Amino acid sequence: MMVKALINRVRFMGNGVLNISAGVGRAAWFFIHVLSWGSGFKAPFKRLLQQVYQLGVLSLPIVLVAGLFVGMVLALQGYHILVGYGSQEAVGQMVALSILREFGPVVTALLFAGRAGSALTAEIGLMKATEQLSAMEIMGVDPFKRIMAPRLWGGVITLPILTVMFSVLGIYGGAFVAVEVLGIYDGSYWANMQNSVEFNEDVIKGVVKSLVFAVVVTWLAIFHGWNATPTSQGISRATTATVVQASLAVLALDFILTAVMLGGF
Amino acid sequence: MTSKNLEISVGAFVLAGILALVVLALNVSGLSYRADDQSYYLFARFENLAGLSERAKISLSGVTIGRVVSITLDTEDYVAVVKMAIDKDVPLTTDTSASILTAGLLGEKYIGLSVGADDELLINADEIEDTQSSIVLEELIGQFLFSRSE
Amino acid sequence: MENFAELVDLSFSRDGRLILDRISLQIPKGKVTAILGPSGTGKTTLLRLISGQLKPDSGDVMVDGLSVPGLSRNDLFALRKRLSLLFQSGALFTDMSVFENVAFSLREHTRLPEHMVRDLVLLRLQSVGLRGAAHHMPSELSGGMARRVALARSLALDPELIMYDEPFTGQDPISMAVLVKLIRTVNDQLSLTSVLVSHDVEEALSIADQVYVLSHGRIIGKGTPEQVRQTHSPELKQFLFGHVDGPVSFHYPSKPLEQEVLPL
Numbered sequence: 064m065m066v067k068a069l070i071n072r073v074r075f076m077g078n079g080v081l082n083i084s085a086g087v088g089r090a091a092w093f094f095i096h097v098l099s100w101g102s103g104f105k106a107p108f109k110r111l112l113q114q115v116y117q118l119g120v121l122s123l124p125i126v127l128v129a130g131l132f133v134g135m136v137l138a139l140q141g142y143h144i145l146v147g148y149g150s151q152e153a154v155g156q157m158v159a160l161s162i163l164r165e166f167g168p169v170v171t172a173l174l175f176a177g178r179a180g181s182a183l184t185a186e187i188g189l190m191k192a193t194e195q196l197s198a199m200e201i202m203g204v205d206p207f208k209r210i211m212a213p214r215l216w217g218g219v220i221t222l223p224i225l226t227v228m229f230s231v232l233g234i235y236g237g238a239f240v241a242v243e244v245l246g247i248y249d250g251s252y253w254a255n256m257q258n259s260v261e262f263n264e265d266v267i268k269g270v271v272k273s274l275v276f277a278v279v280v281t282w283l284a285i286f287h288g289w290n291a292t293p294t295s296q297g298i299s300r301a302t303t304a305t306v307v308q309a310s311l312a313v314l315a316l317d318f319i320l321t322a323v324m325l326g327g328f
Numbered sequence: 329m330t331s332k333n334l335e336i337s338v339g340a341f342v343l344a345g346i347l348a349l350v351v352l353a354l355n356v357s358g359l360s361y362r363a364d365d366q367s368y369y370l371f372a373r374f375e376n377l378a379g380l381s382e383r384a385k386i387s388l389s390g391v392t393i394g395r396v397v398s399i400t401l402d403t404e405d406y407v408a409v410v411k412m413a414i415d416k417d418v419p420l421t422t423d424t425s426a427s428i429l430t431a432g433l434l435g436e437k438y439i440g441l442s443v444g445a446d447d448e449l450l451i452n453a454d455e456i457e458d459t460q461s462s463i464v465l466e467e468l469i470g471q472f473l474f475s476r477s478e
Numbered sequence: 479m480e481n482f483a484e485l486v487d488l489s490f491s492r493d494g495r496l497i498l499d500r501i502s503l504q505i506p507k508g509k510v511t512a513i514l515g516p517s518g519t520g521k522t523t524l525l526r527l528i529s530g531q532l533k534p535d536s537g538d539v540m541v542d543g544l545s546v547p548g549l550s551r552n553d554l555f556a557l558r559k560r561l562s563l564l565f566q567s568g569a570l571f572t573d574m575s576v577f578e579n580v581a582f583s584l585r586e587h588t589r590l591p592e593h594m595v596r597d598l599v600l601l602r603l604q605s606v607g608l609r610g611a612a613h614h615m616p617s618e619l620s621g622g623m624a625r626r627v628a629l630a631r632s633l634a635l636d637p638e639l640i641m642y643d644e645p646f647t648g649q650d651p652i653s654m655a656v657l658v659k660l661i662r663t664v665n666d667q668l669s670l671t672s673v674l675v676s677h678d679v680e681e682a683l684s685i686a687d688q689v690y691v692l693s694h695g696r697i698i699g700k701g702t703p704e705q706v707r708q709t710h711s712p713e714l715k716q717f718l719f720g721h722v723d724g725p726v727s728f729h730y731p732s733k734p735l736e737q738e739v740l741p742l
Contacts, residue, residue: 194567195572197565
């Protein structure tokens with residue numbers, strides 16, 4: 064009796080592992096397929112532009128405002144921590160390095176996953192539910208090339224740009240708080256920062272991180288939309304899956320990337 | 329959204345992104361274009377670097393005139409050899425001295441130069457003879473304790 | 479009479495359930511073939527097997543001499559340019575206008591100049607009576623109009639075979655009459671082969687040249703509409719004439735009423 068229950072448990076777990084493997088396999092095949100741009104289709108550039116607009120331009124408000132507030136809070140908190148060591152002049156480099164290396168790429172990616180990622184999943188899921196993807200296939204047009212690929216490339220182009228803008232707004236927001244509100248000498252804020260921030264090290268690596276995040280978040284968003292069960296419940300579940308999985312992936316990847324970049328694992 | 333408006337807004341978006349990157353490069357990271365042929369190289373040997381890292385600044389009278397390019401260990405004499413890139417338009421006399429200083433109490437290490445009175449100038453690949461190693465806090469305390477006990 | 483498409487001894491199951499059980503049927507060229515049956519018998523599945531969106535478990539699907547399950551992805555896409563499937567909901571692309579929907583295949587598969595595309599689109603819309611609605615968005619159309627636009631879209635590339643998935647379901651009498659007329663005239667004027675899948679018996683029989691009736695995964699009737707109407711099979715009669723009780727029982731299997739209601 065107990066043996067049977069045990070066997071069932073193992074079979075259940077085994078099934079689960081197989082399902083996860085199958086899911087990962089599907090996602091991987093999907094990813095490779097979506098990468099191919101395809102030839103012989105008219106105006107692919109226009110489609111890409113549309114996606115950059117949808118994903119990027121429309122995400123600007125939330126990203127810019129978030130960047131501003133994150134920078135200001137960092138300056139405020141940083142000041143109060145550093146003042147205990149008498150090193151409050153270093154607040155500039157603290158804000159800049161935190162934002163360029165971590166907050167910029169990660170927070171922007173999380174916001175992107177929530178706003179643009181969920182929108183992508185819902186849109187593609189709905190297209191699947193109303194059989195538009197099927198209709199396109201039957202008309203001999205590959206929906207991967209026409210619908211999915213522009214969205215993937217749109218996301219990959221857009222997120223790094225958003226990240227850079229977030230960082231700029233954060234640093235200047237921090238400058239505003241530090242100089243105007245907290246009374247740090249304007250020269251020290253910027254001079255200390257410039258001495259400690261390396262373009263190749265900090266700025267570029269932040270952009271590299273955001274590129275990795277862009278690929279993962281957009282890919283997950285499109286995949287869940289394509290994979291969704293074509294009911295309203297299915298789409299809701301897919302959207303949730305996108306936001307949750309993309310957020311966790313960003314945070315996990317951030318740790319791995321940071322470890323690699325700082326320590327040379 | 330007409331086609332024209334779409335192109336304009338996306339173009340503006342991308343341009344703003346590039347602009348932001350430029351701002352980060354110049355204002356935030358202090359990147360300035362310094363080509364290789366605008367610097368000349370000098371060497372200096374120190375007994376103890378104690379925290380000096382590559383790309384640390386080299387300053388004269390408080391003005392940054394160069395960067396540390398590389399740090400190696402001389403395994404014969406067991407001293408640290410620092411290669412420095414100095415701006416071409418900054419002449420240094422042969423009796424210039426180099427010390428490793430700390431910026432602020434907890435700050436980073438940098439090399440401070442102080443010019444002497446010699447007529448001759450240092451040229452590319454020369455070595456600065458007069459060096460002062462970094463002050464290590466523990467050694468200072470140790471000296472103090474020993475001097476007190478005498 | 480040459481067959482444009484043929485199902486040979488085809489079986490298909492989904493989730494362990496056998497949906498189609500060794501079906502063989504022929505779709506003759508230039509005619510309207512109706513496939514009737516109760517909801518859920520796998521009629522839509524049949525259409526998807528013909529278009530290659532699904533693969534059969536056993537048996538074969540022949541379209542114009544080609545075996546569909548064996549085609550490569552590229553060959554399959556090439557074949558699909560010659561076929562058309564009209565979805566139950568129309569499945570218009572919601573982010574494009576009516577005009578752009580109809581122009582879709584033309585723009586994707588041909589290099590025709592824009593003014594020619596425009597003329598072709600307007601002519602197709604004219605044949606379904608919706609030329610004036612060219613600039614509407616799909617969300618602004620009624621269900622019947624959406625289906626007519628979808629029909630125009632399917633005809634854009636002059637397909638050889640057109641498949642209709644439940645075209646009459648949920649339509650008001652006028653739209654129904656319009657669609658019925660369109661299916662027949664389009665088939666004859668453009669020398670198409672049409673396959674029509676439905677459970678609206680009268681409408682389908684009024685325009686079909688040949689009829690198959692499916693039930694529980696098997697063919698229970700075939701022939702011309704007149705032959706089928708004169709059938710002796712009770713199963714077929716119940717379906718065709720809409721009898722409440724017969725081989726398909728009214729009561730779901732259960733214990734006798736006396737046992738459940740009256741106290742023992």
